[in-house]
Amino acid sequence: MTGDSGLLSPIIIGLLYGGLYAMIALGLSMVFGVMRLINLAHGDLVILGSYLSFTLWSYLGFDPIVSLILTIPVLFGLGFVIQQYLMRRAFAISAEAPLIIAFGISLILQNFNQIIWQPQSRGISTTYSMASFNIGPAQFPVSYLLDFVVALVVMLVLREFLRRTYMGRAITAASQDNKAAQLMGVNTRMIYGFAFAIAMISAAIAGTFLGMTFPFTPLSGTQFLIIAFGVVIIGGLGSLFGTFLGGLILGLVQTLAGYFFGAAAQMFFVYLAVLIVLAIRPQGLLGVKR
Amino acid sequence: MSIIRKRLTPEVIIAAVLLVLLVILPVVNAPRAWILYVLLFLIYLAMANMWNLIAGYSGLISLAQPAFIGLAGYALALSTWVNIPWWAGLLGGAAIAGLFAFLMSFAVFRLSGVYFSIGTLVIPEALRILFNNWRPIDAPLTGGGAGYMIKNLGGLDMSNIYWMALAVAIISIVIIRIVLRSDLGLGLAAIRDNERAAASCGVNTFRIKMYPFIISAVVTGLAGAVFYIYQGYIEPQSTFNVNWTMAILLSTVIGGLRTEGGPIVGSIVFVVLYFLLSRYAGYSLLVQGVILIVIMLLSPQGLVGLAQKARVYTRFMNFLGKPILTGKK
Amino acid sequence: MAQEALLKVNSIDVFHGSFQALWNISLEVRKGEMLALIGANTSGKSTLLDTISGLNHPAGGSIQFEGRNITNLDPYKIVDAGITQIPEGRRIFPDMSVLSNLIMGSYTPRARSKREENLKKVYRHFPILLKRKNQVAKTLSGGEQQMLVIGRGLMSEPKLMMIDEMSLGLAPIIINEIFRTLKEIRDTGLTIIFVEQNVRKSIQEADRAYILENGRVSLCGTSQELCEEEKVRKAYFGI
Numbered sequence: 027m028t029g030d031s032g033l034l035s036p037i038i039i040g041l042l043y044g045g046l047y048a049m050i051a052l053g054l055s056m057v058f059g060v061m062r063l064i065n066l067a068h069g070d071l072v073i074l075g076s077y078l079s080f081t082l083w084s085y086l087g088f089d090p091i092v093s094l095i096l097t098i099p100v101l102f103g104l105g106f107v108i109q110q111y112l113m114r115r116a117f118a119i120s121a122e123a124p125l126i127i128a129f130g131i132s133l134i135l136q137n138f139n140q141i142i143w144q145p146q147s148r149g150i151s152t153t154y155s156m157a158s159f160n161i162g163p164a165q166f167p168v169s170y171l172l173d174f175v176v177a178l179v180v181m182l183v184l185r186e187f188l189r190r191t192y193m194g195r196a197i198t199a200a201s202q203d204n205k206a207a208q209l210m211g212v213n214t215r216m217i218y219g220f221a222f223a224i225a226m227i228s229a230a231i232a233g234t235f236l237g238m239t240f241p242f243t244p245l246s247g248t249q250f251l252i253i254a255f256g257v258v259i260i261g262g263l264g265s266l267f268g269t270f271l272g273g274l275i276l277g278l279v280q281t282l283a284g285y286f287f288g289a290a291a292q293m294f295f296v297y298l299a300v301l302i303v304l305a306i307r308p309q310g311l312l313g314v315k316r
Numbered sequence: 317m318s319i320i321r322k323r324l325t326p327e328v329i330i331a332a333v334l335l336v337l338l339v340i341l342p343v344v345n346a347p348r349a350w351i352l353y354v355l356l357f358l359i360y361l362a363m364a365n366m367w368n369l370i371a372g373y374s375g376l377i378s379l380a381q382p383a384f385i386g387l388a389g390y391a392l393a394l395s396t397w398v399n400i401p402w403w404a405g406l407l408g409g410a411a412i413a414g415l416f417a418f419l420m421s422f423a424v425f426r427l428s429g430v431y432f433s434i435g436t437l438v439i440p441e442a443l444r445i446l447f448n449n450w451r452p453i454d455a456p457l458t459g460g461g462a463g464y465m466i467k468n469l470g471g472l473d474m475s476n477i478y479w480m481a482l483a484v485a486i487i488s489i490v491i492i493r494i495v496l497r498s499d500l501g502l503g504l505a506a507i508r509d510n511e512r513a514a515a516s517c518g519v520n521t522f523r524i525k526m527y528p529f530i531i532s533a534v535v536t537g538l539a540g541a542v543f544y545i546y547q548g549y550i551e552p553q554s555t556f557n558v559n560w561t562m563a564i565l566l567s568t569v570i571g572g573l574r575t576e577g578g579p580i581v582g583s584i585v586f587v588v589l590y591f592l593l594s595r596y597a598g599y600s601l602l603v604q605g606v607i608l609i610v611i612m613l614l615s616p617q618g619l620v621g622l623a624q625k626a627r628v629y630t631r632f633m634n635f636l637g638k639p640i641l642t643g644k645k
Numbered sequence: 646m647a648q649e650a651l652l653k654v655n656s657i658d659v660f661h662g663s664f665q666a667l668w669n670i671s672l673e674v675r676k677g678e679m680l681a682l683i684g685a686n687t688s689g690k691s692t693l694l695d696t697i698s699g700l701n702h703p704a705g706g707s708i709q710f711e712g713r714n715i716t717n718l719d720p721y722k723i724v725d726a727g728i729t730q731i732p733e734g735r736r737i738f739p740d741m742s743v744l745s746n747l748i749m750g751s752y753t754p755r756a757r758s759k760r761e762e763n764l765k766k767v768y769r770h771f772p773i774l775l776k777r778k779n780q781v782a783k784t785l786s787g788g789e790q791q792m793l794v795i796g797r798g799l800m801s802e803p804k805l806m807m808i809d810e811m812s813l814g815l816a817p818i819i820i821n822e823i824f825r826t827l828k829e830i831r832d833t834g835l836t837i838i839f840v841e842q843n844v845r846k847s848i849q850e851a852d853r854a855y856i857l858e859n860g861r862v863s864l865c866g867t868s869q870e871l872c873e874e875e876k877v878r879k880a881y882f883g884i
Binding site: 058066112115116119120121122123125126127129130131132133134136137138140141248249251252255259290291293294297298300301302304305 | 371375377379422423424426427429430431433434435437438439441442445446448449558561562565569573598599600601602604605606608609612613616
């Protein structure tokens with residue numbers, strides 16, 4: 027995909043990946059920030075979204091973006107059921123129950139995806155996502171740019187929503203101080219539901235675009251969970267800008283590692299980066315201290 | 317004479333009988349399948365006991381177990397290629413797993429809750445990529461993958477492997493017994509309940525968490541290496557794999573987290589389950605996941621917890637000479 | 646000053662898990678008064694406020710507000726009914742601006758319609774908040790943060806405002822200033838309960854007071870009565 031353009035190519039690609047990563051992390055950040063809900067299954071839910079888009083595209087010829095009309099409600103419904111009937115109960119049981127149950131859900135989803143769609147890797151390639159554009163001597167797939175733009179748009183929309191609407195402010199407030207928010211008259215149960223809806227919608231969008239960008243397998247969920255978590259850790263909870271930055275950083279780590287150490291080593295360095303950040307600054311580079 | 321009388325509680329007698337039965341199993345020409353089942357049971361038991369130690373009793377829900385299993389297994393496998401005797405490789409592997417846990421703890425112990433769990437999740441994933449691409453010792457590949465055969469196991473037959481697994485399982489039970497009755501156990505319980513309060517009581521929380529973490533890594537690694545001696549080869553995809561984690565979690569949770577008998581019951585059930593599901597390999601993780609969730613929701617203390625609610629249990633325990641204090645948590 | 650009871654707490658028992666925090670508490674808040682709840686740290690003052698606010702529900706007894714039974718309502722409904730608590734610890738929303746904090750105060754539908762009007766009122770009572778309206782809340786000084794949370798409480802159009810441990814960590818001069826403003830606010834028709842450890846100050850500023858000890862009401866009366874009460878003098882004033 028590139029002529030020899032040296033570092034230019036990996037840097038640009040890394041930045042573009044970053045947008046997608048930020049979008050994947052968005053759902054996790056929202057849910058964890060507001061509800062302290064642990065969702066080990068987030069990556070697998072996103073991949074499920076990818077598979078749903080894939081199916082609608084390969085069997086019914088739906089354009090993936092159009093298929094969002096269907097995938098969003100499905101993921102939202104599934105997420106709602108998981109939250110309402112499994113996770114809520116889990117919290118009341120013990121400290122470790124939510125983690126263990128989320129782990130179970132994650133594996134169920136992985137196996138489910140494998141049964142239905144077989145273990146081989148899949149990808150969605152539409153005419154526009156396969157097209158490429160040039161920056162300097164290098165060529166890049168349009169899908170990467172699309173990811174970045176969509177991620178930016180989603181982030182900005184969300185930011186305005188959080189800042190300007192009462193519901194959005196309530197979500198922000200509840201994530202900063204739950205008791206105080208309740209004393210302002212915020213119905214926190216309803217707020218949780220809303221935050222969760224946002225998380226699932228963004229997971230659906232992320233899944234669709236992921237499908238157009240990378241090949242994915244039923245087991246890809248773990249990889250993207252770690253990436254999403256890394257993004258949130260680096261960027262810090264509660265900061266949309268930070269999440270975006272976190273995505274960019276991890277994207278760059280990945281592509282630069284690939285450039286210097288070979289494609290097989292990419293994810294290894296991403297994981298290493300996540301561990302290092304976890305070790306030095308669990309609260310992130312930009313975010314609020316928890 | 318009276319001292320012996322006191323120590324010879326029904327519990328001890330039963331345990332001794334079971335032990336003898338287990339030991340002589342290979343010698344009395346039991347069917348090979350049985351030996352295999354019990355072998356797996358022993359390995360899962362050891363790992364479950366160790367996971368119970370860190371997750372149940374210390375509150376560290378670690379998803380890094382495959383890392384220790386794999387590191388010990390690889391250390392063993394690689395050592396057989398450089399003419400180090402297998403038993404040295406075995407012990408060395410366990411030691412390496414322990415060392416790795418020690419180093420890891422600096423990275424992950426500052427984290428709590430889900431941060432900790434995901435931090436531990438990253439490690440086996442990273443190791444898998446590492447071993448997929450790095451061949452420390454040039455050796456003929458097995459079936460095109462990145463694995464290694466395990467050599468120089470001449471003289472080791474199934475019975476020997478079986479007895480090794482038995483030894484590891486017994487070690488794990490002894491360790492649990494000792495830790496729980498020690499000051500360390502008390503400190504762990506305190507940390508699990510309220511880490512800040514424990515710290516303010518002068519408990520060195522970091523060190524207290526680290527000891528069981530390392531112990532668990534060593535024994536888990538040991539058990540894993542024994543498994544790979546049995547299997548005869550090792551490769552990264554199936555080694556640094558969440559299948560191990562699920563097996564260990566189920567073996568512990570089905571029986572009951574935070575109960576001494578839990579891992580034993582759980583491992584038995586898991587091995588049975590494993591063989592029932594072996595025909596449906598494609599669905600096994602799904603079924604296991606469902607069972608995990610159902611148990612956590614319906615009976616978080618597992619089968620042992622369920623039994624504890626029955627009066628039969630109290631009477632059984634009294635018979636064994638272990639009266640239960642009522643009003644316990 | 647009107648004599649009707651705005652809030653009536655009738656013999657409530659409140660538990661934290663299996664631990665009993667309040668025993669058979671009864672009290673009455675009259676419309677338009679400044680009522681003080683006095684007691685040491687373990688006396689259960691905050692638990693009482695949380696229970697009135699609906700964050701905790703009593704195991705026995707009842708709570709009535711304006712004649713309506715509010716005992717088991719959700720917290721957000723109680724705010725809607727007109728009771729606002731300013732919790733202890735100056736719980737601002739640290740990463741939101743002063744203005745955003747204040748706007749959050751007017752979250753309930755009833756308060757939303759009067760947002761602009763209430764904002765002006767708050768700025769009149771606390772001009773410093775107008776000056777710092779775009780600043781991030783966590784950068785304010787202790788006294789300013791306290792004013793912010795009181796202002797935020799005012800935004801919710803309360804009929805009864807309960808303030809928990811307002812003066813912790815504040816300089817006496819600021820405390821006096823805030824109390825002065827509270828009196829102004831009270832004079833516009835708001836009823837105020839405040840919880841304090843500083844007994845002298847409380848008796849000084851309040852019309853009536855309840856003294857809580859170990860989860861029980863041990864004394865109650867007007868400031869005058871309490872000053873003369875032997876027990877109070879011995880225990881708190883060392884006379």
